[in-house]
Amino acid sequence: MFWYKTKLKTAIVFIGGIALSALVPACRPGIKNNGGFDLTGYLKKDAAMLNKLNRPVDKTVTHNGVTETKTVHIADWSSELGLFIDADINKPAFKNSYQVIDEDGLLVYKAKEKDLKVRELIIKRTGGGIRYVLIYNKVENPLYKTTQKLTYFPDSVYRIETVQHVKLLGTNTYFIQGILK
Template identity: 45%
Template structure:
């Protein structure tokens, strides 16, 4: 056939390299723990330990859920603390790109992290301590774009309660408010 010409070596090598490079670029890079010292408080590690502890203890929780004011209460045993505390874990600010993105104010009884840049979702983390033990963690998250504005207020007091308040303002649909509170019995 007139259009067939034998492939040259460099064409094959280039094709293989492009194929390998393209498949590598499509893979989502994994963030691996390097063992390096964390710049900020380790929320992910802390709530991982709380997940393990609460799963082992299996406490009864008086849980109330409200959506736009309509509330429901139940006494439950949480089957997955990892899912229940997921918003707290997702607020971790120990990403390499953010190592200079938060101001830190440390006192004897608290540590406050505040975002320096408006595009950061986690705006503030307040960790309160008494006699070296954490008594509460409060987190404020905010996501804003042209379609919606979402604000989350998260509070966790070990052994006492956890609170998740979320206010969402969507341009065409209006406002929605969610509130989840779990009180340990």
């Protein structure tokens, strides 16, 4: 009888493992939901290339009107472009959440729902490559409101413009720009 119970438990665990392994790939966030543009994959590939090139960057940071500019070497481009990479709208949870317009080299994703952080994603394509990526983010709740405009010109310039209003603390504006040399 002991042998029978052990074999039954092993069979149940084995079948459960197979069923689980069949379901897990469907939950991966990297799977594109609509065959659309893979922004995250594109930016990670670009970040790896920029890491290898190790070009200097004229980086300007402005906070509430106070500006500082330095020439720097970015050690981790994936981190530097993190806000852009995080604007991934190809997660299965976002299926049918964006209106897609694709015409004349311009690919536009517009949010259909008010609570989506990425409100609009615009990709300008030219000659098989990407000319620029423009992202509009918005997060709003009773305590704060944040709007962002992210602009990326491959191998050239990136900009992050943020306005954040926090109740009782006021408004902060941020501008970050990196120009590759």
